[in-house]
Amino acid sequence: MTMRRVQVLAAILAGAILAPGRMGAQAPDSARTDSTVRARARADSAAKADSIALMRELEKGVAASPSGGSGTPRGQVPATGSTNPRLLPDVSVVGDLMYDLSPKGSTQENGSRLGVREIEVAFQAAVDPYFRGDVFLGFNDLEKVSIEQAFLTATALPWHLEARLGRQLLPFGKQNTTHRHDLHTFEYPWVIQRFLGAEGGKGTGGSLSKIFSPFGFYQEVIVTVNDRIAEPVEGLVPDTPTNQSLAGLGYTARLRNYLDLTQNANLEIAASVATSQVAQPVTTSEEFNAVNARQTLVGVDVTYRWRPLQQGLYRSFILQGEYLRQINEQNPDLPPGSVTYLGPSRGYNGGYLFARYQVGRRSFIGARGDMVQDPEADGSTLAAGSGYYEFFPSEFSKLVAGMERVSPKGQSAYTRIILQATFALGPHKPHPF
Amino acid sequence: MRMSFRLLKGSPMRIMTPLALSVALLAAGARPAPAQLKVVTSTTDLWDIARQVGGTRATVKHISEGYQDPHFVEAKPSFVLDLQKADAFAYVGLQLEVGWAPVLVSGARNQKISQGAPGDVDVSRAIPLLDIPSGNVDRSQGDVHPLGNPHYWLDPANGRRIAELFRDRFSELDPAGASIYATNARGFEAKLDAAAKEWAPLLAKIKGKPVVAWHTSWRYFAEYTGMNLVGFMEPKPGVPPSPSHLAGLILTMQRTGAKVIIMEPWYDHKTADVVASKTGATVLMLAPSVGAGPGTEDYIAMLRNAVTQVARVFP
Numbered sequence: 001m002t003m004r005r006v007q008v009l010a011a012i013l014a015g016a017i018l019a020p021g022r023m024g025a026q027a028p029d030s031a032r033t034d035s036t037v038r039a040r041a042r043a044d045s046a047a048k049a050d051s052i053a054l055m056r057e058l059e060k061g062v063a064a065s066p067s068g069g070s071g072t073p074r075g076q077v078p079a080t081g082s083t084n085p086r087l088l089p090d091v092s093v094v095g096d097l098m099y100d101l102s103p104k105g106s107t108q109e110n111g112s113r114l115g116v117r118e119i120e121v122a123f124q125a126a127v128d129p130y131f132r133g134d135v136f137l138g139f140n141d142l143e144k145v146s147i148e149q150a151f152l153t154a155t156a157l158p159w160h161l162e163a164r165l166g167r168q169l170l171p172f173g174k175q176n177t178t179h180r181h182d183l184h185t186f187e188y189p190w191v192i193q194r195f196l197g198a199e200g201g202k203g204t205g206g207s208l209s210k211i212f213s214p215f216g217f218y219q220e221v222i223v224t225v226n227d228r229i230a231e232p233v234e235g236l237v238p239d240t241p242t243n244q245s246l247a248g249l250g251y252t253a254r255l256r257n258y259l260d261l262t263q264n265a266n267l268e269i270a271a272s273v274a275t276s277q278v279a280q281p282v283t284t285s286e287e288f289n290a291v292n293a294r295q296t297l298v299g300v301d302v303t304y305r306w307r308p309l310q311q312g313l314y315r316s317f318i319l320q321g322e323y324l325r326q327i328n329e330q331n332p333d334l335p336p337g338s339v340t341y342l343g344p345s346r347g348y349n350g351g352y353l354f355a356r357y358q359v360g361r362r363s364f365i366g367a368r369g370d371m372v373q374d375p376e377a378d379g380s381t382l383a384a385g386s387g388y389y390e391f392f393p394s395e396f397s398k399l400v401a402g403m404e405r406v407s408p409k410g411q412s413a414y415t416r417i418i419l420q421a422t423f424a425l426g427p428h429k430p431h432p433f
Numbered sequence: 434m435r436m437s438f439r440l441l442k443g444s445p446m447r448i449m450t451p452l453a454l455s456v457a458l459l460a461a462g463a464r465p466a467p468a469q470l471k472v473v474t475s476t477t478d479l480w481d482i483a484r485q486v487g488g489t490r491a492t493v494k495h496i497s498e499g500y501q502d503p504h505f506v507e508a509k510p511s512f513v514l515d516l517q518k519a520d521a522f523a524y525v526g527l528q529l530e531v532g533w534a535p536v537l538v539s540g541a542r543n544q545k546i547s548q549g550a551p552g553d554v555d556v557s558r559a560i561p562l563l564d565i566p567s568g569n570v571d572r573s574q575g576d577v578h579p580l581g582n583p584h585y586w587l588d589p590a591n592g593r594r595i596a597e598l599f600r601d602r603f604s605e606l607d608p609a610g611a612s613i614y615a616t617n618a619r620g621f622e623a624k625l626d627a628a629a630k631e632w633a634p635l636l637a638k639i640k641g642k643p644v645v646a647w648h649t650s651w652r653y654f655a656e657y658t659g660m661n662l663v664g665f666m667e668p669k670p671g672v673p674p675s676p677s678h679l680a681g682l683i684l685t686m687q688r689t690g691a692k693v694i695i696m697e698p699w700y701d702h703k704t705a706d707v708v709a710s711k712t713g714a715t716v717l718m719l720a721p722s723v724g725a726g727p728g729t730e731d732y733i734a735m736l737r738n739a740v741t742q743v744a745r746v747f748p
Binding site: 058083126132155156157160161162211213217218256258260263266268307309310311312314355361362394395396408427 | 498500501502505506509510511513514517531532539540541542543544547548572576580671672673698699700701
C-alpha cells in the first residue's frame with residue numbers, strides 16, 4: 001500500500017515537474033523551440049524501449065515477413081515444428097546471496113558477512129513416456145558441490161499413484177518440503193534446523209503417494225523409505241552401520257488435508273511421522289563412539305491462506321504453524337563392555353508460528369516466532385522472534401531484509417540483521433502449493 | 434444388514450423375488466445416459482466456448498475466475514481433483530499459465546491430459562498469433578511471452594477458431610457425439626456472427642482512435658476493433674508503472690490525443706486515475722474474460738460489453 005502510494009505520489013510529482021515546462025499543453029505548437037520538441041520526444045514514452053516500443057518492433061518483424069508483406073492477416077500461425085528439437089532439458093539457476101549485518105559478527109555457518117550461500121542449478125525434463133527426471137545441484141563455499149535433490153518420478157502409474165526414486169526433500173512437515181531459497185524467511189524454522197538439519201531433512205530412497213477425496217476435499221498420503229531422516233552428526237561412528245538392518249532405514253508418512261473454506265480462503269491441516277535409527281554417542285571406545293538408537297518424529301502443521309481473487313495481485317495473507325516432537329529411545333542395546341550411553345534421555349518439542357501479509361503488489365511483511373527444546377543443548381529452550389520485509393522486483397527476483405532476536409536459555413541473547421537477495425535464471429519451475 | 438440376514442434365512446423364492454425385481458429395475462433403468470465428456474479449462478473464456486460446443490454431452494469446469502489475473506493463479510490442490518477426473522484440459526498456452534498449470538497437471542497424475550495426449554488441448558495451436566518475438570528474448574523485456582501474445586480470445590475470429598478446435602477435439606475424444614458437437618459449434622458461430630453484425634456500427638466509432646491500455650492483453654482486441662494502441666501503462670509487460678514512465682506516457686497521450694485508458698479489474702485504478710487526471714482521459718475498467726464483471730456472463734456478452742464500453746467514450 002505504502003509502495004503504491006509512493007509510486008502514485010511520485011507520478012504526480014513527476015507529472016507536475018514535467019507538465020509546466022515541457023508539456024506546455026496550453027501553448028501553441030509554433031511557440032515551441034526545437035530543443036523543447038527534442039526534449040519532449042525524449043521524454044515521450046513511445047520513444048523509449050517500453051511495451052509499446054516492443055510491440056511496434058514486433059509489428060515491423062511481422063510486416064517484413066513474407067506472410068505479413070503479402071497482405072495476409074497480421075497474425076502468425078504458430079510454428080508447427082518443435083520448439084526444442086534437440087530435446088534438451090530445462091536448465092535453470094537460482095542464486096541465493098546472504099549479507100549478514102548482525103552487530104556481534106556474522107551468524108552464518110561459514111562466518112561470512114557477505115556471501116553466496118548457494119547457487120542451485122536444476123536440470124528437469126521428461127525421461128521417457130513413463131518417467132520425469134529432476135536434478136538439483138548445489139554449489140557453495142563450504143560443501144563445494146552437492147546433490148541437493150535428484151529423483152525420478154513415475155508419471156504413468158495406475159490409480160493416480162505417483163512414485164519417486166532418488167534423493168528429495170523429505171515430505172515431513174510443511175516448510176521442509178520447500179527449497180530454502182523459496183522460503184519467506186532466511187532459513188528454516190529453528191525446530192526444523194534442530195530436528196532435521198540446517199538445510200532441511202533430505203533422504204535418498206523412494207516415495208509413493210496417492211491422492212483421494214472420499215469426503216469431498218483433497219487428501220494425499222505420502223510414504224517414503226530413505227537412508228535417513230536427519231543429517232547425521234559428524235564424527236559419530238556407531239558400533240554397527242546404521243543401515244545394516246532394514247529397521248535402520250528411515251520411514252516417513254504424511255497425510256495432507258486441504259479444504260477450500262471460501263473462494264478466497266483455504267486451510268491445510270497435515271500430520272507427519274518419521275522414524276529411523278540414528279547414531280547416538282556413547283563413552284568413547286577405540287573402534288566406535290556411538291550406538292544406534294531409534295528416533296521418531298511426529299508433527300502436525302496447519303496453514304491458513306487468504307487471497308481475494310480480484311485483489312490477488314495486491315493482497316494476501318498466510319498464517320502457518322507447525323508443532324514437532326522428537327521421541328528418543330532412552331535405553332538402546334549397548335555392546336558388551338563398560339559402555340555408557342550418552343544420547344538424549346528425553347524427548348524434545350518445538351514449533352513455530354509464521355504470518356505474512358501482502359502490503360502491495362510487490363511487497364510483503366512477515367513475522368515468525370520460534371520455540372524449540374534444543375537437542376544440541378540438552379533440551380534447553382531456544383526462543384526466537386523475527387520480522388521480515390520482502391520485496392519482489394519481479395517473479396524472478398526477491399530482496400529480503402529482516403531482523404531476528406535469538407534467546408537460547410542460559411546464554412546471552414543476540415540479534416541478527418540479514419539482507420538476502422535471490423534470483424532465478426531460466427525456466428524455473430513453479431513450486432507445489 | 435439385518436434385513437439381508439432375514440432374507441437369506443427365508444425361502445429361495447423370497448430371496449429370488451427381490452433380486453429379480455432389482456435386476457429388472459436395473460435393466461430398465463440401464464439405458465445409460467450418454468457418457469459425459471469431462472472437460473476442465475484454464476480460463477472462463479475457454480470454459481464458456483467449451484460448454485457451448487459440448488452442450489449436454491460435456492461437463493465443463495474452469496480453474497481461474499474471470500476477475501482474476503490468469504498469469505497469477507494459485508495452484509490449489511482442489512483443482513487437482515477436477516483435473517484427475519478430466520478427459521480433456523484446455524488451456525490458453527503460450528506460457529500464460531506457466532506459473533501454475535504444470536503443477537496442477539503433474540499433480541493430477543492423469544494420463545488422459547498429460548502432454549501430447551488427446552486430452553491435452555493447447556488452444557494456441559489453432560490461433561494465428563500476434564507479437565511473436567523473432568530475435569533473442571530475455572526477461573529484461575519484462576514478462577514477455579516468447580511464443581506470442583496469449584490474450585487471443587479477445588478477437589471474435591479467434592473465438593470461432595476455438596470453437597472449431599473444441600468441436601474437432603471433443604469429436605476425437607467422444608466420436609459418438611461428433612454430430613452434436615458440430616451442430617453446437619455451428620450454433621455458437623451463428624450467434625457470434627449475429628452479435629458481431631449487431632455491434633458493427635460501434636466498431637466504426639472506435640476505428641483509428643488512440644487508446645492506452647494497461648497491459649498488452651488488449652492487442653487482439655485492438656486488431657479486431659481497429660483502435661490504435663499508442664501506449665501502455667506498464668513500462669514493460671508485467672512490470673508495474675514507474676513514475677518516469679507515467680510522465681512519458683502523459684506526454685504521449687497529450688501528443689496523440691488518447692482519451693481512454695483501458696485496464697483490467699485486477700489492477701489498481703488509482704495509478705490510472707492519476708494519468709487520467711493529467712490528460713482528461715477516461716479510465717475504462719474492461720472485463721477481459723467471461724465473468725469478470727456485470728454483463729459478461731458468456732463469451733459473446735463479454736465481447737459486446739467491451740465493444741460497447743469503448744465505443745461509448747467516442748461520440
